[in-house]
Amino acid sequence: MCGIFGMVGDMSGRIPAPDVIADINLLFKLSESRGKEAAGLAVRDDRGINVYKQPVPASKMIKQKGFKLFCAKRLSGNGVRPNLRAIIGHSRLVTNGLQSIGNNNQPVIAGDMVAVHNGIVVNDDYLWSVNPDLTRRYEVDTEIILCLIRRYMSQGKSLALATSAAFGDLEGSASTLVFPADQEAMLWATNTGSMYFCTSEDRTVRVIASEKHILDEFKERSRTAGYLNWDQPTQIRPGQGCLVDLTDHSLWLFELASPAEPEVGLARSGGGRLEISSSTMEDEARRDGIKRCTRCVLPETMPFINFDDEGVCNFCREHKPPEMLGMDALLEQADRHRRNDGTPDCVVGVSGGRDSCFGLYLIKEKLRLNPVAYSYDWGMLTDLGRRNQARVCGRLGVEHIIISADIKKKRKYIRNNVEAWLKRPSLGMIPLFMAGDKQYFYYADKLRRQMGVELVYLMGNPFEKTNFKTGFTGVEETSGRIYNIPVTRKLMMLSYYLKEIFLSPSYINFSLLDSLWALYSSYWMKHDFLTLPFIHYIPWDEREIQETLRREFDWEEAKDTKNTWRIGDGTAAFYNYIYYTVAGFTEHDTFRSNQIRENILSRDEALQMVKRDNQPRYESLVWYANTIGFDLDHALQVINQIPKLY
Known part of the structure; x- marks a missing residue:
C-alpha cells in the first residue's frame, strides 16, 4: 500500500526552513517502504496550494533539482516560511492508473481539492456510472473520493458531513489527507485506521503518517525534535475523521458514521478559493497558450507553418475547396466496372x-x-476493429479476405523500433512505429490482380491529411498523398532516416528490412491501380456516417474516447500522446482544421473537439504496450521529459 504523511500547524517562524525541508525528506524516506513507484508533495500556504510529483521513488525525487527548487521556492524565505500552513506527501505503490500519467499520481487534484490517499476504492467504476453528473478525468481511484465530497458540499453539507456521506458510498479502503481550496482547513479521514499523528508539546504542530513506527522513527531522527518535543503517536481509529483549523491549529475528531456539526468554525480561504498549481497543470496551461491560426486551429508548432499579419496560417491562405463531381458521376464511374455475372x-x-x-x-x-472486402492484419488491428469488420461484412453479405502478416514478428519489429526511438526520441521517426502496415498498398494491388479487377477503393476522407508526420523529417508534403511526393523530397526524407539510424544504431535490428519494404510500398511502388476516392465525388458528413453505422450495424465505439476516428488502430493512442506532449497538437488538430476550411465546423467548435480528443487514451495505451511488449511507464517517462516545442 501507499505511504501518506503530513505536517500542519504554526510553522510561521518557529521552524527554520532547512529543518522543515529536512523533516519532509525524512518522512519521504520513512514512507517509501510502503511504495516506491511515484512520489509527490503538496504545500499549503496563505496564497495557494502547490503540487510537485514525479513517477519515481521518493528517495530519488528528493534528490532532483526540480524538487529542491520547489522546496526552496515554496518553503524558504529568508530562512523561514512565514505563511506556511501545512504539507501533505505521498509515496506511491501503483494500484490504479499509469504512474507516468502525471494526473494519476498523488497528490491528486480534483473537486477543487488536493489530496493524498492510501488504499483502494474497489467500486469507483460503479460510483462514476451512477453519478453521471460527475466528470471523470483520471484513472486513479482517489478522484471519486474528492468529487463525491465536493458534490455533497455543493448540496449544503459541511465538510465533515460531506466526507461522511462520501465514505458511506465507498467500498474498499481509504485513508486520506485533504486540502480544500476554499476553506482554512485540513481534513483527515480513514476507514481502516492506517493513520497516526503526534503533536508538539505546545500543541501547535502535528505530524501525520500511515504507521506508528514511522512516527516513532521520525521523533528520534527529526531535525525539529530538539525544540518541539513530540508526544506519543495517536491513532485515528477506523471510521474516524478529523478537521484541523489552519488559523488557530485547533483539532476536532468526528465519527464518519454519524458526524455532528463541527466544533471548529472553518474560515474561508482568504475570503474565497485558493489557486491550485502543479507541473501537470502548468503543461496544460502552456499548451493552451500556444499561438494558433485565427481561422483554423493549427498551432505554431506545426511544421512549415507561417502566419500573416492577421494571424491566418499559410494552410488556410493556400486552401482551395475541392470540386465535387456529384453522385451521378460516381455512379457513372461504378457502371463502367460493374459486372452482372455475380463475380466481384x-x-x-x-x-x-x-x-x-x-x-x-x-x-x-x-x-x-x-x-x-480486403484487410491487411499487421498486428495492430484491435479486437474492436475486428468486431466492426465482422458486423459490416456479415450484415452486407460481403466476402472478406484477410491477408495476415506474421503477427508475432510484426509486433517484435514495432517493439524494436519503439525501444530504439526511446533511446533517441525524434518526432520525425515516429512513423516507423506504423511502418509495418504500409504493405497494405502492395497486397491491395496483388489481390486485385489475382481477382482480375481494376477497381480498388482505398477508403478515407478528405480531412485526414497528416502531412506534419512527414514535416517533422524536414520535408514539406503538399500533395496530400504520401506516394505523390516528388523524388527530390523522397530522397531528402531517406537521408533524414539514414542520419537518424546512424546516430542511433539501435534502429539496425531485425525490423530494418520490413521498414525498407514499407518505405518502398509507400513512396516508391507504382500506385497505378484504379481507385475511386469518394472525396472527389460526394461530401463527407461525419454525423451522417456515424448515425448510419450505429443504425445499420450497431457499430461499436471505443470506451476511452468520444471520437470515432482511428479507434480500430492500436497505434494511434501512442503516437498521438507523443505529438500532444511534445508538440502540443495531434492529427485531430489537422483534421478539425480541414473541416473548418470547408465550413463544416466553426473554430470554437473545433477548439472544444481537439481539447477533448487530444486527451490521453489510457486503455488504448495499456493495450498497445501489453500487445507489443514494452514497459509503458518507462516509455511515458521518457516522452514526458522530451523538451517541448512550445
Missing part, C-alpha cells in the same frame, strides 16, 4: 474503422457493386 467487380479496403466501414456500405447498398 471491385476490392474495398476495410480497416474496421469508421470511414472504411461506411464506404463498404455505400459501395454495396448505394452503388450496387459486388465488392470483396
Whole structure:
C-alpha cells in the first residue's frame, strides 16, 4: 500500500526552513517502504496550494533539482516560511492508473481539492456510472473520493458531513489527507485506521503518517525534535475523521458514521478559493497558450507553418475547396466496372474503422457493386476493429479476405523500433512505429490482380491529411498523398532516416528490412491501380456516417474516447500522446482544421473537439504496450521529459 504523511500547524517562524525541508525528506524516506513507484508533495500556504510529483521513488525525487527548487521556492524565505500552513506527501505503490500519467499520481487534484490517499476504492467504476453528473478525468481511484465530497458540499453539507456521506458510498479502503481550496482547513479521514499523528508539546504542530513506527522513527531522527518535543503517536481509529483549523491549529475528531456539526468554525480561504498549481497543470496551461491560426486551429508548432499579419496560417491562405463531381458521376464511374455475372467487380479496403466501414456500405447498398472486402492484419488491428469488420461484412453479405502478416514478428519489429526511438526520441521517426502496415498498398494491388479487377477503393476522407508526420523529417508534403511526393523530397526524407539510424544504431535490428519494404510500398511502388476516392465525388458528413453505422450495424465505439476516428488502430493512442506532449497538437488538430476550411465546423467548435480528443487514451495505451511488449511507464517517462516545442 501507499505511504501518506503530513505536517500542519504554526510553522510561521518557529521552524527554520532547512529543518522543515529536512523533516519532509525524512518522512519521504520513512514512507517509501510502503511504495516506491511515484512520489509527490503538496504545500499549503496563505496564497495557494502547490503540487510537485514525479513517477519515481521518493528517495530519488528528493534528490532532483526540480524538487529542491520547489522546496526552496515554496518553503524558504529568508530562512523561514512565514505563511506556511501545512504539507501533505505521498509515496506511491501503483494500484490504479499509469504512474507516468502525471494526473494519476498523488497528490491528486480534483473537486477543487488536493489530496493524498492510501488504499483502494474497489467500486469507483460503479460510483462514476451512477453519478453521471460527475466528470471523470483520471484513472486513479482517489478522484471519486474528492468529487463525491465536493458534490455533497455543493448540496449544503459541511465538510465533515460531506466526507461522511462520501465514505458511506465507498467500498474498499481509504485513508486520506485533504486540502480544500476554499476553506482554512485540513481534513483527515480513514476507514481502516492506517493513520497516526503526534503533536508538539505546545500543541501547535502535528505530524501525520500511515504507521506508528514511522512516527516513532521520525521523533528520534527529526531535525525539529530538539525544540518541539513530540508526544506519543495517536491513532485515528477506523471510521474516524478529523478537521484541523489552519488559523488557530485547533483539532476536532468526528465519527464518519454519524458526524455532528463541527466544533471548529472553518474560515474561508482568504475570503474565497485558493489557486491550485502543479507541473501537470502548468503543461496544460502552456499548451493552451500556444499561438494558433485565427481561422483554423493549427498551432505554431506545426511544421512549415507561417502566419500573416492577421494571424491566418499559410494552410488556410493556400486552401482551395475541392470540386465535387456529384453522385451521378460516381455512379457513372461504378457502371463502367460493374459486372452482372455475380463475380466481384471491385476490392474495398476495410480497416474496421469508421470511414472504411461506411464506404463498404455505400459501395454495396448505394452503388450496387459486388465488392470483396480486403484487410491487411499487421498486428495492430484491435479486437474492436475486428468486431466492426465482422458486423459490416456479415450484415452486407460481403466476402472478406484477410491477408495476415506474421503477427508475432510484426509486433517484435514495432517493439524494436519503439525501444530504439526511446533511446533517441525524434518526432520525425515516429512513423516507423506504423511502418509495418504500409504493405497494405502492395497486397491491395496483388489481390486485385489475382481477382482480375481494376477497381480498388482505398477508403478515407478528405480531412485526414497528416502531412506534419512527414514535416517533422524536414520535408514539406503538399500533395496530400504520401506516394505523390516528388523524388527530390523522397530522397531528402531517406537521408533524414539514414542520419537518424546512424546516430542511433539501435534502429539496425531485425525490423530494418520490413521498414525498407514499407518505405518502398509507400513512396516508391507504382500506385497505378484504379481507385475511386469518394472525396472527389460526394461530401463527407461525419454525423451522417456515424448515425448510419450505429443504425445499420450497431457499430461499436471505443470506451476511452468520444471520437470515432482511428479507434480500430492500436497505434494511434501512442503516437498521438507523443505529438500532444511534445508538440502540443495531434492529427485531430489537422483534421478539425480541414473541416473548418470547408465550413463544416466553426473554430470554437473545433477548439472544444481537439481539447477533448487530444486527451490521453489510457486503455488504448495499456493495450498497445501489453500487445507489443514494452514497459509503458518507462516509455511515458521518457516522452514526458522530451523538451517541448512550445
